[in-house]
Amino acid sequence: MAKELWKGNEAVAEAAIRAGCRFFFGYPITPQNEIPEYFSRHLPEHGGCFLQAESEIAAINMTYGAAGSGVRVMTSSSSPGISLKQEGITYIAGAELPVVIVNMMRGGPGLGNIAPSQSDYFQATRGGGNGDYRTVVLAPSTIQEAADLTQEAFDIADVYRIPVLVLADGLIGQMMEAIEWRSPKPRSLPPKDWATDGSRGKRGHNVVNSLYIETEDCTALNRKLQQKHELITKNEIRYEEFMTRDAEVLFVSYGTTARVAHAAVLKLRKDGVKAGLFRPITLWPFPEAALRACAQQTNVKAVVTAEMSMGQMLDDVKIAVNGAKPVRFVGTGGGTIPTPAELMDEAQKAIEEVWNHGRRIPALQRAN
Amino acid sequence: MTHEIIISGFGGQGVMAMGKLLAEAGLKEGLNVSWLPSYGPEMRGGTANCSAVLSSEEIISPMVLEPTELIAMNKPSLLRFEPHMAGGGKVFVNSSIVDIPATRKDISAYYVPCLDIAAELGNTKTANMVMLGAYIKATNLLRQKTVREIVSRMFSGTKAALDSINLEALRRGAACVEGEA
Numbered sequence: 001m002a003k004e005l006w007k008g009n010e011a012v013a014e015a016a017i018r019a020g021c022r023f024f025f026g027y028p029i030t031p032q033n034e035i036p037e038y039f040s041r042h043l044p045e046h047g048g049c050f051l052q053a054e055s056e057i058a059a060i061n062m063t064y065g066a067a068g069s070g071v072r073v074m075t076s077s078s079s080p081g082i083s084l085k086q087e088g089i090t091y092i093a094g095a096e097l098p099v100v101i102v103n104m105m106r107g108g109p110g111l112g113n114i115a116p117s118q119s120d121y122f123q124a125t126r127g128g129g130n131g132d133y134r135t136v137v138l139a140p141s142t143i144q145e146a147a148d149l150t151q152e153a154f155d156i157a158d159v160y161r162i163p164v165l166v167l168a169d170g171l172i173g174q175m176m177e178a179i180e181w182r183s184p185k186p187r188s189l190p191p192k193d194w195a196t197d198g199s200r201g202k203r204g205h206n207v208v209n210s211l212y213i214e215t216e217d218c219t220a221l222n223r224k225l226q227q228k229h230e231l232i233t234k235n236e237i238r239y240e241e242f243m244t245r246d247a248e249v250l251f252v253s254y255g256t257t258a259r260v261a262h263a264a265v266l267k268l269r270k271d272g273v274k275a276g277l278f279r280p281i282t283l284w285p286f287p288e289a290a291l292r293a294c295a296q297q298t299n300v301k302a303v304v305t306a307e308m309s310m311g312q313m314l315d316d317v318k319i320a321v322n323g324a325k326p327v328r329f330v331g332t333g334g335g336t337i338p339t340p341a342e343l344m345d346e347a348q349k350a351i352e353e354v355w356n357h358g359r360r361i362p363a364l365q366r367a368n
Numbered sequence: 369m370t371h372e373i374i375i376s377g378f379g380g381q382g383v384m385a386m387g388k389l390l391a392e393a394g395l396k397e398g399l400n401v402s403w404l405p406s407y408g409p410e411m412r413g414g415t416a417n418c419s420a421v422l423s424s425e426e427i428i429s430p431m432v433l434e435p436t437e438l439i440a441m442n443k444p445s446l447l448r449f450e451p452h453m454a455g456g457g458k459v460f461v462n463s464s465i466v467d468i469p470a471t472r473k474d475i476s477a478y479y480v481p482c483l484d485i486a487a488e489l490g491n492t493k494t495a496n497m498v499m500l501g502a503y504i505k506a507t508n509l510l511r512q513k514t515v516r517e518i519v520s521r522m523f524s525g526t527k528a529a530l531d532s533i534n535l536e537a538l539r540r541g542a543a544c545v546e547g548e549a
Contacts, residue, residue, distance in 0.1 A: 005388075005395050005403070031407055114407065175430055176388065176403040178395050263429040337431060 003178040008143050008168065009034035011179060012102055013042070015150035016074050018181065021100070022048030023073040025062035027055055027081060030114040031170035032104035035076045056081045060088030060101075067097040068208035070195025072154050076102035078170070079120050080111055083128060089163055090129025094210030094221070096194075098157030100150070101135070102166045104173035107335030115335025116170035116256060121312035124167050125284040132222055134229050136164040136236065137283040139254045143177040145281075152184040156236060159187055160228055161194075167283060169308065171256045171337065229285075238281035239290055243269070246299050247276025249347040250325075252291065252317050253306040254280050257331075257338065261306050264343035274299070275347055283313070291320040300325055302350035306343050307331040326354065369424045371509055372432040374449050376417035377441025377462070382496030385522075386439065387418035389500065393510045393518045394422035402430040415444055422509065437507065439499060440466060441482075450475075460503055462495070478506055478545050485540045491530075494537040501541025512542070 006014070013035045016024070024039040036052065043050040053059035059075050066073040077085060082103045092099050105120045107113040124137045136156055140146040146168055153164040196206045212218035243265055244250060253261035258279040268275035278294050280287050295303050303325050305314045310333045318327050330346035332338050373390065377383045384405055391403040405418045419432035434454040440446035441462045450459060455474045464483030482498035489498075497519070504510055516535055523531045 003395060005392055005401065114409070170407070171404065171430075174405055174407050176391060176401075177427075177430070178401055259429045260431070266428065339431075339433060340429065 003180050005176050006143055006147070006179050007034060007174065007176045008146055009104065009173040010038045011143050011147045012076070012150045012166065012168075012173075013038035015147040016100065016154070017042060017046055017048075018183075019072065019151040019154040021072045021074045021154060022046060023063075023066045023071055024048070024050050024075065025053050025059040025066070025073070026075050026077065027053050027059050029078045029081045031106055031116075031173045032076050032078045032102065034173070035102060035104075056084035057088065060085035060092075063099055063101075064088050064092050064095070064097065067092065067099045068095065068196050070192040070197050072098075072100075072158075074100040074102065076104070078104045078106045078114075079108050079117070080106075082120060082123065086123075086128035089135065090127065090131050090133055091210045092163050093127075093129070093133035093135065093225075094131065095208050096161040096225075097163070097208065098154070098161050099163045100153045100157055100166065101163060102150070103168070105167065105169040107333070113335045114170060116172075116308060116337060117333070117335050118169055118255060118257060118308040119310070119312065119333055120167070121283065121307070121309060124165055125286070125316070133225060134162070134232075134284055136160070136162060136232060136285075137167050138164065139167050139281060139283050140172060141255050141258045141279065143172065143175065144179045146172055147179050148182065148184065149281075155184055155187050155189065158189045158192075160232055162228065162232070167255070169256050170335075233285040236282060237285050237287045237290065239287040240279045240281060241294060242277040242279070244276035244278060244294050244297070244300075246274055247297075248274040248299055248301045249276070249350055250295060250300045250303045251275065251277045251306055251343065251347070252280070252303060252313070253277060254283060254313065257306050257308050260338055260340055261343055264340040264347065267340055268344055268347055271344075273347060273351065276300075280313075283316075286316045286320070288316070288320040291317065292322060292324070295321045295325050301354045303327045304343070304346050304350050305329050305331075306338060306346070308335075308337060309333055326350065326357075328353075371420075371422045371437060371507070372435050372454075373420045373422070373437045373439065374417055374432055374435040375420065375439040375441070376415070376445035376449060377439075379414045379416045381441045382493065383416055383439075383441055384418050386496050386500050387420040389515070389518055389522065390420045390422060390510070392522075393514045394420075396514050396518065397510060399423060400425065400427045402427050404430045404432075415442075417445065417449075437503070439503060441496070441499065442466060443468065446470065458506060460499060460506070462499060464495070478502060480541060480544050482541060485544070486537060489533055489537055489540065491533055494530075494533055497534045497537035498541035498544075501538035501543075502545045503541075504538070505542035506545045512538070
């Protein structure tokens with residue numbers, strides 16, 4: 001199939017329609033406005049419904065309601081708007097409904113700005129809402145991946161009955177790249193026999209709810225969610241490694257920053273520095289074991305986490321590396337995109353640090 | 369072969385459209401392409417720019433830090449981006465309204481009075497197409513035929529009347545740099 005030029009936001013909306021999403025509820029915010037715009041034009045062509053709600057809170061609760069009836073439904077926003085949706089997201093997780101949520105992150109905290117950012121990592125992977133819940137978090141770094149992962153997000157949501165978050169940033173939302181439309185690997189999807197779509201007098205009525213007032217019931221739900229999270233962790237982890245086999249400096253980076261890190265790796269290699277990149281694609285579940293194995297290779301001397309935040313994924317990287325190698329951080333907050341040169345600098349510092357440290361140890365041993 | 373292009377000007381001058389057109393034409397010729405707009409709180413009359421990358425290689429990072437080519441549709445754009453240009457690069461200056469020359473000795477400058485030419489053609493909004501015609505002629509980056517096809521596709525339906533004037537604008541722009549390339 002011929003490649004087509006697509007803007008990230010529009011590709012995400014088209015991908016959702018191709019995945020069978022027929023309902024979208026949202027409230028405008030830059031830099032993701034082309035998503036609702038595209039839905040508003042094209043959902044009616046497919047017999048679907050686009051609705052611009054009165055607020056983000058209304059939009060997420062409309063999404064909750066539509067998901068409860070068993071249809072494929074999506075909402076999208078950008079950072080401050082996603083904050084407003086957190087109550088709805090924890091309700092959806094508690095009610096075990098399949099929903100896809102897109103966050104085209106922008107600078108924060110507060111209203112911040114409209115420039116690309118990755119500072120909602122904590123909110124996305126830890127949950128901004130209350131209670132012991134998780135959302136699957138998919139982090140595309142190209143428009144092709146944004147289109148592919150958005151389609152697959154609907155399948156993942158349906159298989160596990162869980163909210164799935166597509167976490168990208170303003171740059172991926174705004175830029176255009178050539179993509180090829182392709183369908184995700186077919187999965188067997190469970191019947192939606194829990195949906196409140198009318199019993200027609202043929203069965204008992206279904207209830208969609210996140211209130212479990214009896215402690216035993218709520219504890220049982222928590223156990224069930226825990227098992228589900230374990231199953232997702234077993235089945236759905238995704239990552240990509242680039243030139244890690246002999247890397248001495250290992251970058252860990254996702255989304256837009258991974259592209260900067262990729263460029264930095266190539267430039268460092270030209271300068272004779274063996275650099276590599278580990279790119280998580282699922283941020284939750286985080287590819288903890290894979291990163292640990294990668295960082296534990298004897299060739300890896302130091303790990304450098306690069307993010308468009310002041311250090312959030314850094315926590316997960318440290319948990320994964322578990323002290324096996326020194327972990328450094330390079331990043332920027334508030335909507336600035338780091339340059340390959342900044343990442344290369346940090347890699348050089350990491351090597352120097354290891355080198356200096358390595359020299360000190362024999363000196364100390366001699367003193368003893 | 370990698371062309372990293374920054375196109376910059378006032379909002380309303382059609383800088384975004386120029387970048388998109390280059391990306392579409394590049395894609396049609398089998399190149400890898402990316403297009404990235406600046407999308408700050410821009411408004412008509414404010415400044416806007418976009419980056420386009422056309423390459424025979426995989427495009428790793430879409431951010432253009434050292435443009436190989438700069439299209440400066442206004443003076444602030446020339447002042448802002450000329451210092452960042454890669455050595456040996458080409459700058460295209462809208463000399464109808466930019467009253468200063470490019471200063472770098474290690475780049476080639478093309479002065480295109482694109483707004484005056486567009487006015488002669490009877491539609492000042494085609495100034496961007498005049499500039500694009502000059503750009504394509506001077507860089508030899510794309511076949512003129514491909515660009516004309518993309519222009520005709522962009523100006524179809526209710527905009528079809530603009531097709532012929534845009535094609536003429538491209539020709540006039542190319543004529544500006546004839547012999548210079």
